Amino acid sequence: MDGTFKDNDYSKVVDADRAHVWHHLIQHKGFETGEPKMIIEGKGIKVWDQHGKEHTDAVSGGVWTVNVGYGRESIANAVRDQLVKMNFFGGTTGSIPGALFAEKLITKMPGMSRVYYANSGSEANEKGFKIVRQIAHKRYGGKKHKILYRDRDYHGSTLATMSAGGQDERNAQYGPFAPGFIRVPHCMEYRKHEQDGAPEENYGVWAANQIEEVILREGADTVGALCLEPVTAGGGVITPPEGYWERVQEICKKYDILLHIDEVVCGVGRTGVWFGYQNYGIKPDIVTMAKGVASGYAAISCCVTTEEVFDMFKDDPSDPLSYFRDISTFGGCTAGPAAALENMRIIEDENLMANTLDMGARMMGNLQALSEKHAVIGDVRGKGLFIGAELVSDRGTKEAMDEKMVGAVVADCMAQGVIIGATNRSIPGRNNTLCFSPALIATADDIDHITDAVDQALGSVFG
Numbered sequence: 001m002d003g004t005f006k007d008n009d010y011s012k013v014v015d016a017d018r019a020h021v022w023h024h025l026i027q028h029k030g031f032e033t034g035e036p037k038m039i040i041e042g043k044g045i046k047v048w049d050q051h052g053k054e055h056t057d058a059v060s061g062g063v064w065t066v067n068v069g070y071g072r073e074s075i076a077n078a079v080r081d082q083l084v085k086m087n088f089f090g091g092t093t094g095s096i097p098g099a100l101f102a103e104k105l106i107t108k109m110p111g112m113s114r115v116y117y118a119n120s121g122s123e124a125n126e127k128g129f130k131i132v133r134q135i136a137h138k139r140y141g142g143k144k145h146k147i148l149y150r151d152r153d154y155h156g157s158t159l160a161t162m163s164a165g166g167q168d169e170r171n172a173q174y175g176p177f178a179p180g181f182i183r184v185p186h187c188m189e190y191r192k193h194e195q196d197g198a199p200e201e202n203y204g205v206w207a208a209n210q211i212e213e214v215i216l217r218e219g220a221d222t223v224g225a226l227c228l229e230p231v232t233a234g235g236g237v238i239t240p241p242e243g244y245w246e247r248v249q250e251i252c253k254k255y256d257i258l259l260h261i262d263e264v265v266c267g268v269g270r271t272g273v274w275f276g277y278q279n280y281g282i283k284p285d286i287v288t289m290a291k292g293v294a295s296g297y298a299a300i301s302c303c304v305t306t307e308e309v310f311d312m313f314k315d316d317p318s319d320p321l322s323y324f325r326d327i328s329t330f331g332g333c334t335a336g337p338a339a340a341l342e343n344m345r346i347i348e349d350e351n352l353m354a355n356t357l358d359m360g361a362r363m364m365g366n367l368q369a370l371s372e373k374h375a376v377i378g379d380v381r382g383k384g385l386f387i388g389a390e391l392v393s394d395r396g397t398k399e400a401m402d403e404k405m406v407g408a409v410v411a412d413c414m415a416q417g418v419i420i421g422a423t424n425r426s427i428p429g430r431n432n433t434l435c436f437s438p439a440l441i442a443t444a445d446d447i448d449h450i451t452d453a454v455d456q457a458l459g460s461v462f463g
Helices: 012-021 060-064 075-083 098-109 121-140 158-165 188-192 203-218 244-254 307-311 335-349 350-374 404-417 444-462
Strands: 039-043 044-049 052-059 114-118 144-148 181-184 223-229 258-262 284-288 303-304 377-382 387-394 431-437
Touching: 060 144, 075 335, 075 404, 098 114, 098 335, 114 121, 114 307, 121 144, 121 158, 121 223, 121 284, 121 303, 144 203, 181 203, 188 203, 188 377, 203 223, 203 244, 223 244, 223 387, 244 258, 284 335, 303 307, 335 350, 350 377, 350 387, 404 431, 404 444
Parallel strands: 144 181, 144 223, 223 258, 258 284
Antiparallel strands: 039 044, 044 052, 114 303, 284 303, 377 387, 387 431
8 A cells, every 4th residue: 555644543534534424325323333444545456445454346436436447647647637727617618628528429429429517427317307308398398208217227316316216225215206207117037027927038028018018108298208227237237138128229219209328337338338228239319427437536427419319409599498508517627528538548548348348258157157056146147347146045936135145245255355246225125136347457367356255255154
């Protein structure tokens, strides 16, 4: 380690944290007698806590974000240089990094053309929702305003994005939610036995057809958009079944429904292509992204649209309400696009997309091998370096493993110095999937080290 603090004085920092910081997603009662974990330094795929203990980070900052790894001086320098020159101006004006990153980003997204900057994935998704709602009023008298979302998908932590949240436990105690958001069924083939009428064959097409049934029930003239993750993240790392996306695209075109793809987790290389939807031949109308856009070196999110969508907001300049009357204060920060430009250069120059595919295949293979050894692994699924292993107490019935036992596996790996994730307060009775999303720079040794820790943890917890 080479941190700023010396002479073993981290205790002062820990005391300050314990006394004043409200952490995310954690019960704080234990901090009255214990102490919070603090991550003091990172380099590559390794991080160190306040006690100097080294950990291999298999979740890219805990929430699948640090795609190019820690300690990238070139990104820090790009941000520093930009901030000294021009740090911020409201988004009614442009900036050099904003223009250049938008231009670069669009080269990776054929069919898309316009980039709206914000500062978080939740905010980017709200921009998409507002675009849909304003189009409904501009063109359909407000009627075509409903937004469909999928069971198990997650789109953010604001009340509007939680209104489109398919994770009931995450939403618990935060209602009432905004009207006009309608849930459609999930497409999780491993749990199709829990869905009435699900067939043994052609499940993907059947799952997509369930969306059409919802549209017909609600009235196609009331539905403005369908918002989906290309691969469901926090709901269990759910990869779409064969035939699903092709049918979804057909349905959206049939009923004139905008397709909004949430790439907050999958975007910028995580699945081995620039954007997850590009694995499936989808042509979206709106794409949102955040996390890996700048690998956590600066806050940035983007809501990207086609030119056709953009043109709807400049069709009548005489109307004072015709343009997109939205603002994101920190969408005017220049650090985000400056970091994003350098982040993208690193991914290209270091050929990290190919590495993601290679290391993802290695991790999938390692975990599938572990499933032959440990009967608690019911299913292994994923795309690129975005992988889940669902734990069950009975493979025959697919009964979900008690989440306390899943947590014990995560804790055992942590004790070994390997940080993995698990579905957390997402689906009642279904928080049973181990989650892996190491940085795109991971090596074969890193992957083997991670899965060896999982092997040992499964043996320790389950025997």
